[in-house]
Amino acid sequence: MAVRLVLALLCLPLSGLLPAQSVPVYSDSLQSGFADYSFGAPAPNFANPAPVQSGAASIAFTGNDFNAIGMANINVDYSTAAYPTIRLYVHGGASGGQQLRIYLQTTDAGGNSTPVADAELDSYISGGAIAANEWREVLVQITQPPLSYSGSYDRIDLQSDIAGTQPVLYVDSISLEPPSGGGGNLLFADGFEGGGIPPPPASALQIERDQMVGGLLGDRYTWRDHNDQPRVAVLAHNDGQVGPQGQRGGELWEYRYQTPGGTRIVRATNQFAGGFGYVVSHRAEGTTGIGGNDDSPLGHGFSGQFERVFEGRHHAILRFTQRYPRYSRTTANPPNTQYQVPVTIEWVIANGRDHPLWAMTWDLTGALPNAVPVDALEDDTRAPYGEMLFDGSANMAAHSVIAGVGWGDRYKFASTGNPVTFDSQWTWNQPNTVPYVKLWTTAIDATMGTVQTQTITQQDAGGYFGTDRWNSTSAAGLACTVFGNNYRMPCDFNWPYQSINYSLFGASSTNNTRLAWGANFGWLGQQSYFVHGSAFYGGPLANATASGWPRKSYATWVVLDRHSLDPVGAQVAELETVQNTVVTATIGSVNTNGPAGVARPDTVNYNPVGWNHVRGAWAFSASGNSLDANFALAGGSLIRPLIIVSNWAAAGFPSVVRFNGAVLALDVDYLPSLRPGSNELWITLGRNLNGAGNRLEILP
Incomplete structure (x- = not known):
């Protein structure tokens, strides 16, 4: 480097x-x-x-x-x-x-x-x-x-x-x-490390720093997906600039992917909420006791810092940090007190894979003016949050009407009318393990969604009341009959993940594209809070609890593609396959634990063993710069998996990489990056894994 x-x-x-x-x-x-x-x-x-x-x-x-x-x-x-x-x-x-x-x-x-x-x-x-x-x-x-x-x-x-x-x-x-490489802002990373490493190919990850796009300066990443088609993401810097609607960056600002009609360009909406991937958190008591202060401001309204953590040949990490204001409860000691809480967000781009990964950590121990005491906050999480013109429209007025909404908590929910309104029919009766939320249009074949890298029992997601309608459909009757409401869909304040619920009125449709997340109050700040679906909230589950203090983290894939391909469903299915995969190693070892989240000093055990949910990758340790590992899948497929090999001390790439005995070609069959400061070798494996025998050999 x-x-x-x-x-x-x-x-x-x-x-x-x-x-x-x-x-x-x-x-x-x-x-x-x-x-x-x-x-x-x-x-x-x-x-x-x-x-x-x-x-x-x-x-x-x-x-x-x-x-x-x-x-x-x-x-x-x-x-x-x-x-x-x-x-x-x-x-x-x-x-x-x-x-x-x-x-x-x-x-x-x-x-x-x-x-x-x-x-x-x-x-x-x-x-x-x-x-x-x-x-x-x-x-x-x-x-x-x-x-x-x-x-x-x-x-x-x-x-x-x-x-x-x-x-x-x-x-x-x-x-x-300008020219690529030295002297320009277009980087084909890892081109000059020496050690006998050949120059990167044209298909390598391209990083264009400091690009002005739609009124904000950001870094542009161009990579190839699993179909070898180009995708592009622009991540806007957050170090003091102000965007066209007052945004201060730290978010996905533009995204591009291929359709049969050519390149689809997904831009931020021309509203203050435009952009995607910033934080929002709501206080259980709202604005009670805090005067006219906002209890849930949009996170991209605050400046911070960005860091290019990793710019590899085929992989990259861009980090955003900021402080986000939270207010203590009216019964806390001291009450109604503002804390500036550190938030870290990292985006991971992996050549050969479709969807970028977004990961976040709240650190209550590092707040100002002092660490947040346990139980002082009782807040939820709505991140990643934002609005993108995901059908490729040039502006909000031209965006297609939202055809449908879907989510997954303990059951999969999907509206079945088109367009979606409060009077739409729906189903919520298919068992589910992987949290997700999505919107789609059909006038233009497009969708946007987020999929968590862990199951709902590993990392609680979704929240609020309304889970008494789990395992049912709209045929069982109206789902919202309180506070003067009378409609089929769940009450807008009870959708487990925020999206367009506050943009629907009566029988009217919407073309608003807001997409967010959700969790019960206490997720942030409480020593113990009731998870989604608990009896405390009227749900069918026993009162299970989780901790919301002193740090909270999770990660999701950000999915944009054609709705007809069901890319959100495919990503959910792949995470389900992950849960039923057993990885072993005869040379080197399978990592059993790692950091609990981005920018965290504490560790957690991986579940399943070897699955690094923070990076959405399989984690191994090399022995003498060698690895001999196997992936045994009980069902399903792993599409071009990302593999991170730690304890990699070599200055260059492996001399040989084999999959099921066949030698793989560098930059074609496997896409490697060196992360020297962390002694890591990152590889996107250019193969789809199926069945019990998927042997990967890496030789020094």
Whole structure:
């Protein structure tokens, strides 16, 4: 790692020693001093409202007799050393197949432009051509064939390449990009550790630091899912910036994945709740005794710090820390007192896997002005919390109506009407072990949900009253008949996980996308509280208890994909498979315990043995940089599992990795990252595990 940092510093420009940043050329309008140099007719429309790849506008262009979109900043010379790549997105409208040619030009003091290089744009388009009804990324590597140009440029033309007329097309999100690796903000991590490690492939995890997206600065992560399709997450920094609606970051800000129609871009809503993955906690007594103070503020309203904990070849961890205000009970000693409680959130990105992992810890021992006394708080948890335009809409007004809501506590709940309203039919009668919550749309095939990395008996989840309707359906009668209500669905204040329950009114539907979590009051702060479903809350279970003090942690996968694929159900099924998997080792060992949560000094026993629920990974320890392990599944499948091997002392990757006797290819069949400071080898295994015999051998 040190070698990589030294090389990066040597590549920095001498003035200021700052890494080059992306230069936006077009984002809703021309940016960074670029002006319209288009020619021919009809002229392009730089304020086209739809379709858009990002933001609120794109460029609409009808090719005719070699007319062109022209963009120039004649006051700046952009060198290919500093900006060797032009990134843009193109949409073929209803037709596709349009022919464009890209020209680079330089402009003299008299305003005269001279072409320096040109090539067919198809050469650089993902998929090789402009496609109908979808956005495709275009990465123009200027110094590579067919342009093969090295030098400066200040003007970019996208010219219609036929004499006749072509159907309308659209262009969006144009930027100049710095080089990957040293000197730029695009990282292919682990490229310079030495030790005989080959450079990372193009399919490695890409990390673009300090990207301005939707009004917030963040880090962009691009990885491949289990179908080898690209996914992208932008995690907004939380160290003092203020977003368009007052957000202060520390959250998922944008997400991208592939559909048959192209890239779906999931943005934060244009409301203060927009963004996802921040904390919210409610006080059992609400605002009683605390005056006009908010007992449950949105966590992304508070600044904190972020840390790039791990930037590996195929894996990464980004950490957010902050202090979140909590108020003691009216009967506490002292009563109604504010404590600034430390919260740590970590996001884990794993190449080869679909869904990022979110993990959180509350530490009441580190609160200010002093540690929170036991039983002083009686609060719940609603994190991860937020709102995303998960159907890919450009704004809230355009978002599809929510077709359905589902969750899992001791039973699986699903609304069965479309769209969902308070009068929807529902089922809540299928036994369940893995906590989850989800929303979906059908006008556009999309869903968003969260799935816990532990069972509900291992980590309590869900809360409040209403569990008297477990193991029933709406056919048994109205579920909400109190406080003047009279509807089929459970009362809005009794949904075990908060989502759209406070956005539904009467028989009306909603397009609000709020998604959160839930737990009984006392989850945070009480020495002992009654878990979800206990008789104390009118539930069918005996009064079982859990502890809410002095630290609380859990982790969930954040799931975004097409609803028709049932990705939340698939992730739940995989965690069910985890619970029935036995791992053993004849060389090395299976880890039996580890940290109880992110940023925690205490440990817990893993359940099942070897399952690191904090990372969503299988945990082993190497012996002499070797491991010989087996996974025995009682049923189901483990899809491209994440494996963390501790006690890894080697400076490089294994010499050989075998699965069931077959040698695996580096960066193809297994995706490794070294985490030297922790002596860990992380591997996404490029195989699906089934049955009792899944032998993994790692040789030094």
